[in-house]
Structure formats: C-alpha cells, structure tokens
Amino acid sequence: MTDAPETTPRLLPPVYFFAAMAAMAALWWWLPLVTLAGWPWRAVGFVVIAAGVALAMWAFGLFQRAGTGVKPFSPSTALVVHGPYRWTRNPMYVSLTIGLIGWGVVLGALLPFVVVPLFVWWLHVRFVLREERHMERHFGDDFRAYRTRVRRWL
Secondary structure, eight states: OOOOOSOOOSSOHHHHHHHHHHHHHHHHHHOOOSBOOOTTGGGHHHHHHHHHHHHHHHHHHHHHHHTOOOSTTSOOOOOOOSGGGGTOSOHHHHHHHHHHHHHHHHHTBSGGGGHHHHHHHHHIIIIIHHHHHHHHHHHTHHHHHHHHHSOSOO
C-alpha cells in the first residue's frame, strides 16, 4: 500500500496560524468595537497560549517517539492513540486553536475572535478531512476503530 498523500499543501498549518494571529491583531487595531477586559486580566491570555504550546509539544513528542511524520501528509508509520490522542484526533490543531483563543484574550477585544472559527473551518477543510482519508487508507480498520472512539476535535 502506498503512503502517498492526495496532494501536499504548500503552506502548512503554522503559516495559517500566524496569518490568523495577524488578522486578529489587525481587527483589534482597526476595529476595536467591544473591549472585553483590560490589564491585568488580558495577561490570562498568555497562560492560555502556554497551554496550547504545552499541548502541541506533548502531541509532537508522541509523534516523534513513535517515529511517524509530524508534517501533514508526511509518511505515517504509526497510529498514535495515547496521550492527548485519547480525547481528540487532532491535538496539534486543537493546540493552534487554543493559541488563537489565548491571543484573542491578550488583545482584549471581541471582534478578533471571529477569526477563530474561520481558522478552525480552514484547518478542517484543508487538512483534517484529507488527513483522515489518508489515515483510513493507510491504517484501515485500526483507524476506523480509533475514529469511532475519539472525537475529531473535542
């Protein structure tokens, strides 16, 4: 069985993450319509960002220990189903989403949060659905059983 993906995206999820952060900052700068909180409460966002980073590092480390590819559509040699993968099939994408939520808290305005669901939708369409088809082709019944036990996001 080949492990070749459908097509490999040119831009990887972190690029979209930083673009989303920039879009959120632009909305905060040019359209600060509703302020949610001021300092020091906005500093809580850094704790949320740190939680996202910790989740990403945990998930990334599990992939490395399993010897499987981390980049989307890189060769898959193992189906990782422990650690945060017990609760979500996509902890790395969840970690990026947590990071954006934290960034929104740091900005302290409501409008930047509109970027978060758009980002999640883009990851879902551009990466998650395609990766799941790839995993099903590669791991077959093992992936299908995992998919029935664990939610895609949370």
